[in-house]
Structures are given as structure tokens and as C-alpha cells.
Amino acid sequence: MEDKIAIAIDDLTVAYNYKPVLWDIDLQIPEGVLMAIVGPNGAGKSTLLKSILDIIKPLAGTVTVYEKPYKKQRHLVAYVPQKGSVDWDFPTTALDVVMMGTYGSLGWIKRPGKAEKKLALEALEKVGMLTFQDRQISQLSGGQQQRIFLARALVQNAAIYFMDEPFQGVDATTEKAIIQILKELRKAGKTVVVVHHDLQTVPEYFDWVTFLNVKKIATGPVAQIFNDDNLTKTYGINYKTSIVE
Amino acid sequence: MTNAQLEIQIILSLVAVACALPGVFLVLRKMALISDAISHSILPGIVIGFFITQDLASPLLILMATLTGVLTVVLVEYIQKTGLVKEDTAIGLVFPALFSLGVILIARNAGDVHLDVDAVLLGEVAFAPFDRWMYNGIDMGPKSLWMIGTILSVSIIMLMMFYKELKIATFDAGLAASLGFTPIGIHYGLMTISSVTTVGAFDAIGAILVVAFMIVPPACVYLLTTNLKKMLIGSSLVGIFASITGYWVAHVLDTSIAGTIATVLGLLFFVVYLFAPNKGYISQWYKTKQQKTEVAMLVFMLHLANHEDESERNINHLQEHINWTKQRAKKVLKLASQNNMIEIEDGVINLTVKGLSFTEKAISYISDNKNSELEGIKQNFFLFRG
């Protein structure tokens, strides 16, 4: 399982307003892992995802996906942004949002048809939201909105999934349902990378972890590196209070 | 210079100051466009007030128009609170509607109202000296001078009385509330002052120049200082300067005084925007360029400090691995060796002792988020800047 590298990040540096946010990150993500990125607020976790996905232009460094530049491999990658990053009062339905997952393979101008709708409905069913397909998105609960976002990524049928804080502001049932789906994805040989806040659930949910605080602190199997030493290095001496938070 | 010309310039200067004072707070509170909304939407208040009083300087008219202004703010905030539309759409819906109402009221009663729509937008300051206040047969001066003078005095008194509260409410509404000042009271006080000032200035200079006087001078000064007192004084001076210059330019070109003053303000802003020492376009552009190379150099040196093996430290690595163009790589190398941060031996780059200690310091500042210190060590270590 660890012989193939899904994502290779080399010397990635990101500066925002000439203030460094990520410093010289080298990171290799093996294929088929379910990985958490953890670190304190402002550690650059979301920025790391965004610069891998070319939403933010890095100052230096390269990202390769299965040994080719990311730009040539977009179709292999799906992204679940932070729920708070969009306007949920936007006039559209749950099904419509999920359909957006098919737009990438459609390309410019072409409209989605029956095949795309079928894919979207399947994804909605997988996240348990089929009955909500015609609901306006503002009438969904936080957990339901997150499921819709997940379904949109599932539709892309990608090899690698990037998720930005998918458990933020969701109910316990949704959290269980989402992690169930993520584990299924891993079983199917997909690679899943999750920006994660809740340190307590790391051992239970994930098998791989990256500690990040502007620089990469450590990366590897949860069983081997998820320990006090790395937590202290990442969060400072008082990391226990961050767990409570 | 005739007496009338002098009076016009005094009126304009007073208006400029009266607008600049609330304007500073509007700009700081990110509510600049409220002045645009108020200046347009007081029109129906003025027209109806004029039907009743037949006098643009009557206190009743000023009261009614001021109420319309405050009503605009209340309406905008109410619509925002319903969540039916996004924030700025509310402003965009309210003021055109009220302004349209005013324009139609004027048009329908064209015979009775000596107000015309051009005057609404542009004002008629040239006529201000002819509408004089006669008291017991003694000429007391132009009415609008008295009106704007009164409004300005009230603003200044209020400003001095509530300076501390205004300052706290503007920079930290939460703290103000916890100290027992009601930000809402301050908020509506400011809105009322803005409305009264707009109404008072309206007759002389029109809606557009009110907006220009309220927003442009504070915007100029805000690019030069962030000190509240300096902003208040500076904005007033900018306003007075633009008024007098604009007046004489308009005199020469024989153009609209209000339009010309707004143009002068625009030019002033443009000059400040380009040349302001720290926050201007050119200085920002230069700084950006400098910072870009310097940050790139830091990245590079950090990379050197991080990696022991020689393949990562090869001179060609800069381009291949870090994904930089040749030009940028060259610039970075040049800057680093100029500052004696690196040595190159057989194509392998090494940090010097100085380079190493600089990098270590930089890393510790960066991970502690101390950006100002970062600038400080650059001063200490750099012989040449990027």
C-alpha cells in the first residue's frame, strides 16, 4: 500500500502579503491512505490544500499527482471546500449543487444530461440525502450541507479527495456517516486528505497524519507518530488545551 | 476679489470642514456609501419641506430632511436585517427609490418649486451670497453661511464632547459596549450629524459634492496617517484647500463650482494614491518587488538550512526543484551573495555563518508571527535590499 505515491509536494512555500504562511514543505502522501492534517489555528492547513489545488499560487515549489504536474491531473482530484466559504442563500437546490461535480468532465459550454443526473442522484443516495434533492440549500442543516458538498466531490469519481474541515459544525450522526464514507473510499483504494481540528478523534478516524505548523513537523502512520512529542512540537507545551478546544 | 467671492469661499470651506468631520468616521467605520445614500434620499424631505415653508434655509425644512436621512439609514438597516437581500443591495434599493420620488415631486410641481434637478445634484453656491439674512433691516450676511456655521459648530461641540466614545466605538465596538457606551447611540448620533450636514450643505453644493467632501478628504489622509486627530484636522485642511482651488479653477474655466471642486479632490486623491510614502501605489509597488525577492531569498536559505544532502544544494536545483524561472533564480542568488549569506563551491551552495544565523533568527520570528521584527533583522543583516 505504501509503495505508490499519490501526491508529492516538493519545497512548497506560500507567502500571503509577503508574510510566510507555509515554509518549504516537503510531503509525500502514499496512495490509499486516509490522512489528517492537524495543526493550530493559522498553521496554514487550508492554505496547504489550496496551494496544492492551485487556488493559491505558491511562491516556490512543485506539486505532482501520480508523477505528473497537478495541472495535467486535475481530473484525478476532488475538493471539498470549507462549508463556510460559500453563500448558502444562493438560489439553487441540493441536486443542482451535486451536479456541479460533473461539470469538470463536461468541460466548457456542454450541458449536463441524463447520465450526469443519474450520477448525482447516486451520490446523493450514498450520503443519505436522496429525499432532499429538491430542497433549497439554505433550508438544509449544517450537517446536510456538508453531506451535499461531499456528494458533489463523490460525483467526480476522483482518485484523490481533499477535504477542508468536513466535520466543522455538523451533528454527530453526519460525522459518523461522513467518516464511514471516507473509510469506504480508502477501501476502494482512493486517497483521502482531511484538514482536521479535533485531535481526539484522529486515532479513531485516520490511519495517516501530518503535523503542520507553518513548517511540516512530521508525517506518517498514526500508530507510529501520533504521540505527545509531535503534538508538543506542533501545538507548543499547552497542546492539551487545544485538544479541549 | 469681491465680497461675494469671499463669502462663497468661506461657505465652501465651512461646508468642507463640516463634511470632513463625520466623513472621517464614516470611512473608518466602512460606511462611506451611507453618505451617498443619505445625500440622495433626503431629496423628498427637502421638497416636501419646501412646499410647506417656501424657504430652503428654514429650520423646519432642515428638520424634515434630516429625518428623511435618518429614516434612510433605519430603512437600509431594517432591510439588511431581514436577510432578504445581501448587505449593499439594501443601500442600492433604498436611495434611488427616495431620490426618484423627490425628482418626480419636483417635476410635478415645477411651477411652485424653485428647485431644479440640476441644482439638486450640483447646488448653486454662486447664488448663496444673494440670499441674505436681514434682521431689523441690518444685513447679517448670507443665510447659508449662518446655517452651515451653526451646523459646523454643533458638530464640533458634539465631537469634543463624545470624542472618546466615538473613538472607542469606531475602533472597537465590543469594548465600547462593555464600558457602557452604547455603540447604537453613537451610531445614530453620527448618522444624524451626517444627515444634518448633508441637508445644510445640499443647497449650496449639491448631492455629489457632499459625497465627495465626506469621503475623498478622509480617504486621502487615511493613506498618510492612521492617527484619528491628524485625520480629522488633515481632512478638514484637504477639504478647504480643494474648495478654494476648485473655486478659482471654476472661475477661470467658467464651469460648475461643485463639479470642479470634486475634480480637484479627485486629482488630490490620485496624487496621494500614487505618491503616499508608505501606502501609496508606487511605494507599495516598490516594496512588493523588494519583498518578493527578499522572501524568495529567505525561502531559498531556509531550504539550504533544511537540507543536508548536496543534490538539494546544487545551483541548478533552484530552477528545477523550487520551480523558479532562471531570471528569478539569478536575482535571488545575487542578492544572497551580495549580502554574504552564501558561498558557492563547485556548483554547491552553502550558507555562511552570517547566513545561518540570519536564517535561524528569521525562522524563529516567522513561527512566532512577529513580522515587524523580521523587518528589523533585515535592517541589521542586509547590505543590499532586494
Add this chain to the structure above:
Amino acid sequence: MKQYFDLLMMDYTLQIITLGTAVLGALCGVLGSFAVLRKQSLLGDAISHASLPGIAIVFLVLGVKNNNGLLFGALLSGLVSAVFIKGIISKTHLKSDTALGVVLSTFFGFGMLLLTYIQKLPNANQSGLEKYLFGQAATLLASDVWLMSAIAGIALIVVLLFWKEFKMVLFDADYTTTLGFHVKFIDTLMTSFIVIAIVLGLQTVGVVLMSAMLLAPAAAARQWTNSLSKMVFLAGIFGATSGVLGTAISASANNLSTGPVIVLIATVFVMISFVFSPIRGLLFRQIKLWKNRNDLKLMKTLLFMYNIAKNHENISHPHKIQLLNNFQGYTRKSLKSLESEELILLDKGDWSLTEKGFDTAKNLYTNQS
């Protein structure tokens, strides 16, 4: 009213003008929907004010009132202002409201300077530029209307072609990037058409009120539907209707500029939509609030009854209504509505819980604690 229709049937000019305002209204409604959803409502206001100097400069240079030339000048100066606004926001610490305000007032002021300068020129052809302040639909010519229709047609085609892309960028631009779409291109396309719509409307609605023409139909349409396509379609209809009605009213009354009338009618659409829309409207919301409050009262009464009934072996044992006296929340009416929902039975002075009522109350009880 009938008089107006007779006039409309007979008068070719009036037909042309009506067609023009209808097309303009529809175009503004459609493109305005995008502006509103992009949260750039006031950018339109700044750009329309800022187009004034462009009109004046073209007139000064050409010396004639070539309509297309003036529109081109307006377009150019609108675009320059957009660049300035963007420059101020991205290069300085001034916020967008200040940037909009600075550009709006100074560009417009410069435009007025130029207009007053032009008025003093010894040129017979100068009058009529003021129409750009508040709009004068009466000056629309057939050629203007054809130009408007052609551009509206192109805009419609673009909107239909790039519908999917527009929708996605409006909702989630970052995600659109990851799918490999060029977001900046889509964005620029959208902004360009919004600016073009503003410029086309200047002659009819005028620089001062043009922004309302973009916002009002879209804001009204948003209240009636939760689907983007329906919203855009409705906004087009509202815009066209405001245009036609506004023209009719200002044509049948003396001395009324078209712009303000159209804007007022569009505002009426907004007010009606805000209050009466069945999905989001304020009236509906208020009714729902009352209903909820009422339901809450009923449930409180039911809970009180439950607390009495649960101590008896037979839950449907009848009790005197007087028993409820130390609980203030009941009325004859509320008991009746509880009965109509089959939660209780009333028998003269007595009440008893039904099986359904007992279960409902029990459920409420466990949910509450």
C-alpha cells in the same frame, strides 16, 4: 389608460420607445441578477456615475452627438473607473465602500465640470447631454433600439451558453478553479456584460438611477423562487414590465423623466415581493411566527393536562376544566383546537386526554428534558 393604448397603437415613436425600455428592462433584470448574487450591487452605481465624463469627452472631441460614439465614451470611462476601484482596493488599505465613494463622486464631479464647460461653448448642438443625468426615453431612436436589441440578443446567447459556468462561479469560485475552468475569464465576461448593460441604459434611465435598474428587478425576483434560472427569468420580466409601465406613465404625464418613474415602479415590485412572497416574504414569516407561538401555547396546555393525567391509571379519565384554572395559558378556543386535532375530548365541563394526546405529550416531555 385606454387613451394610452390608442396612442400606443397609433404612434410609431411611442412603440419604438416602449420596445426600447422593455428590452432594456429585461436585459438589466437578467444581468442584474448576476450583479446581486456576486454581491457587487453598488459597483453598478459607481460605474454608471463614472461614465459621465466619458460621454462629455467624446462630445468635446467629436463635437457632435453621435449616439454610438457617446455610448463608447461612457463604456470606456466606466471601465477605467472599474480599474481604479480595483486598484484602490488591492493596492491600499482603503475598503471597497471608500473606493467606490471616491471614484463615484470625483468622476461624476469631473463629468459635471465638463458638461458645464460644454454648455458655455458656442455650439448649437450641445443641448441634450443633460438627458444622461436622469434619462429621457423620448429621445430613443429606432436605431438606438435596434442596437439595444442586438446587444441584448448577444447577452442572452452568452448567458445561455455559459449558464453552467456562470452559476458555478457565482456559487463557489474556488471549486470552479479545481475543476479546471478559467475563473478569471468567466468573471471578466460577466462583469463586461454588466458594464455594457449599464451604458446602454444611460440614455433611458440616466447615470444617477441606473444602478437601481440593475438591482431592483433582481432583488424582487429573488424573493419568489429558489432557482437561479427562474430568478433570472423573473427578473427579466420584472425589468421589462417596469420599463413598459414607466414609459407609459411618463409619456402620459408632462414633465416626467423616464428614469425616476421606471425606478419607482421597479421599487414597487420590490416592496410587494418583500412583503407578499410566499417563500421568503415578511408577511408569511410573521404568520408563521404567530402560528408557532400559538402551537407552543397549545402544547404547553397539553403538557399541563398530561401532568395531571399521568397520575391516573386510566389516562383518558375525565377531569374538570376548572382544574386548569391555575394554569393561565388556556382559552376556550385553544381547547377547541386541541379537540379538533383529536388530542383531547371535551364533554361539557370535563376534558380527557385521548391516546394520541397522551403519546404526543409524552413525546414532548422526553424531548424537553
